[in-house]
Amino acid sequence: MEIPVENRQNVIVAEIPAKEIDAGNSGDLKIAMAKILENSSKLVIDFQRIQFIDSSGLGAILSFLRQVSARGGDLKLCGMTKQVRAAFELVRMHRVFDIFENREEAVRAFGVTEG
């Protein structure tokens, strides 16, 4: 899985390229995100392509947050569909993550002023 990454003033924005995150590809996602996580203290994951996420995907996102937090960084999410948002809310993970409508809002939340 190849994850496109965008660096906005040291804020890394990663967009998950799949439509679904389930037990079948959450392992691939973790591997693909590993390198990005190593180099990012300010990370935004864009969910705009994701139509479905199950507990495996939620678990993977949660592990990303732990890794970034362990390095003193922060992880913010954005671009969730209603169904994906519902999944986060179902397990109350929306209280754990900062979730924004789009990547711009998420990048701004890091205190970066885009010009």
Place this chain on the structure above:
Amino acid sequence: MAGIERLRPVPGSSEKQVKPRSFRLARGFQHVSLRIFLSLLPPIVVAVIQHLIWPLIEPHWWFFFYPAVFLSAWIGGVWGGIVSAGFSVVLVWWSFVPPVHILFKDEPYFLIPATVFFLMAIVFSLFQGRLKEAMERTRQALAEMRLSARKLREAYDQNAALITQASDGIFIADLDGRLLDVNETGCLMLGYSLEELIGQPLFSFIPPRDSERLDRAREQLLTGGFQIEEWSLLCKTGDWCVVEASAKILADGRWQIFLRDITARKQVEKHLQQVRRAKDALSKCNQALIRATDEASLLKQVCDVIVQDAGYALCWVGRAEHDETKSVTVLAQSGLGADYLDNLHITWDDSERGRGPTGTCIRTMRAVTAADIAVDMAMAPWRQEALGHGYASSLAIPVMLGTETAGALMIYATEADAFQAKEMEMLTELANDLAYGVSALRTRAEREKAERELISLNAELEQRVLARTREVQTAREHEFEIGRRIQETLLVDPPPRHLPGVRIATLAEPSQRIDGDFIVFMEPRGGSFDVVVGDVMGKGIPAALLAAATKAHLLKALGQLSGISADGRLPEPKDIVTITHADIVHQLISLDSFVTLCYARIDHVSGVIEIVDCGHTGTVQLHARTGTTQLLRGNNLPLGIRESEIYEQQSFSFEAGDVLLFFSDGITEARDSAGETFGPERLQECIRTHAQLEPDDLIHVIRNTVQDFCRSEFMTDDMTIVAVRLDQVGRSVMQAEMIIKSDLRQLFKVREFVRSSCAGLPETLLDEDGVSKLELAVDETVSNIMKHAHSGQTNLKILIEAEAFAERMVFRLHHGGPTFQPKAVCLPQLNGSRQSGLGLYITSKCVDDVRYYQDADGSNCIALTKVFRKHSRNGSEIPWKFQSKIGRT
């Protein structure tokens, strides 16, 4: 003696001693006056004689008066002489000096001879006094000499008597040890005459082993002092006497020896020592008696004690055998020369070998001694052997057991006549104690043997009883097993598992392995099924046979009525029961039995249950919507009570999720220790409490609850339960299924299947959100099956069924993995600290009911039910069907 007598007061002398001193003086005075008066007589006599012879003989004036004065002084002492001299002068002056008889004489010269005479007379008197005193002293000296000589003679005689008659022997020998003199006692002591002893050396009377000791004694005596030692002396008779010798070397160089015969004392001491040893032996034997555990060791210990502690040469215990020869067997022995016993051949019959001490003792039941084996005629057969072993005397003491002589205790001594009365008495007591000990040990041994035999017999009996019980038990087990199989196969139908939306579980636990409870499942037509739960009065095989007959008649009635139904309608339950009753009522009445049953027809399409309750316990219905329970009961009589009974049925409605529970009276009439019954109320409460359980689990919970109530694992009555869960009512509007490989990469197909299955449903029943949740729930569940139940084995398959009804959508996931226990999974922490169980949690939140059960094929199945939503007035979503869900938080 004389000295002692002088010291004694002479009878009557005490009176003199108390007389007054004046009396003694007067008596002395009288004594002196008399002597002086008597001293006057000689001058008077001489004067008379002079006067008579005066004419014849020219008087020599003083011639005769000198002797007279001398005599007077002899009589009256000095004063007698002086008085006599004066008196003589007066007599001569008056009578013979001329002129006589005139006081004054003309011849004054006459005064000279008178004066001379007077002076001479005084001298004579003094001389006489001295002479008399000298004579008196001489006389006293002579008397004393005679007394001394007499005493000396007496002393000599006494000494001679002492020596001659002394109780000790007195031997005088020279330094070479040759006897010079021996007193009479000494002679008697050795048995020789004095002549035989004189000149004999002392060495000839002592044992050779004491010669050196005698030399040493002499050497020591020569250095001074004296010696007291004990010696053995050979008498003329050849016997040895024991003496205590007190010896010294006299001043004249002779060897003086006082010998005291202590043979008797030594014998007494020896006897006392033997008695003391016998006492010790008796005491030790008694101790051995107390500690003895077996007869052989007791006998051996007693023999050892008699030899080692009492000092006898040999001891053995013989048993009197009652064989032909009446032999005596040696049981135990101790002591030197025990090989003596090897060839004894002692008997106790009246033969030569039976007349010895042992045989005689056993025969006569009294102690027998052989005081001197060398001369005892009874010891003739064993004399040579006994003497060869150094035995000189023996004692046989009977060992009495009751009134019979069991044997003898034999004791041998190295000296003759070794057994004295006191010693024999103690040894007899010892033998009696030994007999008591043997008797006690035998009694104990017999008792222990009897106890062992009794224990053995008991154990054997117990084993036989156990074996017989096992045989009977095995036979009963076998019989019961047959009965149980009959009941399982004939009386209890297996619950149908292929009815969609219906899950049934049965429990039939007879109290005696086989009983009269029966369960019948019938499916006369699709859409409904019949459940019959019956109970024949009584237990065991008769009840089981009646139950089988009733069941057969029920099936027969169903067949008959179905056959005659013109319009193809199902025969009514009440008709089936009525026909069945009619068929068996006579037999039941003749058998004095009856049958209670509940015939229920469950139509899961119409949601109606028809019940014919024939005196049964009723049926509990759990209303899933309200969580309440209801006891459904009829009022028909049991089968077999009354002929021509017409049975009625009752109708009840049910909804999806309801549970029907049929049961026997063994459930509700189970009693606790206080006698209180479990009752239908507790049963309903139990069902309400565990309403979410699948039927299989529910019946076991009920059974365990009843057992806990009764506090017994074994019930006194049969327990029969049929639990029916009706998950769907009405006909399905859609059915679909798919089979996928157990591969996580196939999950997207599952989601597509969910969406396609829900595609035809109206939006009003299931909107996009509901579909998404179903999609998520099915995805999570299939994912869990693949990961956990199938452990990632991609070659396995999963069957997914989708079925839609009027009010709900059901997805059933069948898999071949192990049964999943959702309670074993911990719920996740929603703050992200624990992710395990997240899929289960999501599933439970996305659907209204999740159930795990086995399908008709035995595979595990997970059913996910989503109830179609209805909107309340305020627009919130209300699940209006299932009240219970797993994973509720």
